[in-house]
């Protein structure tokens with residue numbers, strides 16, 4: 454059992470300190486994509502309270518828990534304004550640039566922020582809010598259907614090591630679903646099969662060309678299209694046998710033809726479903742997800758579309774930028 458605490462609650466004094474820090478940094482840089490900001494993040498993060506930094510570092514090093522929450526940041530609802538209708542066409546920087554910096558500072562204590570050329574028009578920090586017309590989609594912008602349990606970008610070998618979700622607004626207390634299964638409870642025969650490369654995980658719909666207007670990334674979208682049909686089988690469990698890591702997104706996986714593989718996938722999917730917990734994020738919470746241990750999703754809800762909708766910010770963090778070198782434009786570029 455891990456000794457790491459699940460929640461770090463900032464004191465009011467710490468929250469004020471952090472707010473001043475992010476407001477100051479926002480004046481010194483131009484946007485979340487500002488290359489100088491990305492270079493400076495770990496240097497700037499040393500100004501976060503020590504307890505907060507230690508909490509994140511311990512979470513990462515112990516590598517036991519699937520998630521933790523840093524709670525108590527101040528969100529200035531006046532300044533950030535209403536929840537937008539779409540993530541496209543926002544001003545640069547956005548009014549919530551200080552909140553984006555806050556998310557990036559947390560990420561920089563765990564690794565390097567990166568983004569996808571094929572997702573949210575290649576932006577580094579993503580918006581998660583309901584968008585009209587996408588209600589029933591299996592994407593963060595959906596609402597009326599449960600967002601089914603998944604590893605973020607499970608299909609991709611360069612998926613995030615950590616995924617950070619920051620809550621700006623959540624008036625209806627819509628829960629993020631977390632599932633941290635005790636994989637050791639699985640049948641040894643299933644465990645064996647899940648550790649072998651038997652499974653096809655397809656790209657999810659957020660990476661489709663039709664949801665993006667980014668120019669000059671035809672090669673990347675073609676690659677996604679190929680990954681929808683290839684025969685690149687992967688293991689669902691990996692790492693140690695005693696405390697395995699998991700990559701899974703049952704909704705976007707193919708049912709294995711082999712009956713034993715099919716039964717093993719069903720068993721781990723059932724275990725995931727029976728290990729679910731609701732975490733309703735509060736404004737000022739940052740949910741830190743260990744993307745090798747936790748599967749996550751979101752409860753269904755009714756969107757308001759009146760500027761008061763639930764609004765999260767999301768960023769992907771890698772501990773190893775080098776593995777995606779071939780796809781990044783330069784050593785310091787963040788888009789893959």
Ligand SMILES: NC(=[NH2+])NCCC[C@H](N)C(=O)O
Pocket residue numbers: 591592593594600601602603605606657658659702703704705
């Ligand atoms: N089971 C799923 N719904 N998987 C896809 C997850 C949503 C996706 N990560 C997005 O950005 O919208």
Ligand SMILES: O=C(O)CCC(=O)C(=O)O
Pocket residue numbers: 581592593594600605618628629630749750751765
């Ligand atoms: O809205 C949430 O709480 C989670 C969203 C999510 O998992 C996603 O967009 O991939």
Ligand SMILES: [Fe+2]
Pocket residue numbers: 603604605749
């Ligand atoms: Fe997700």
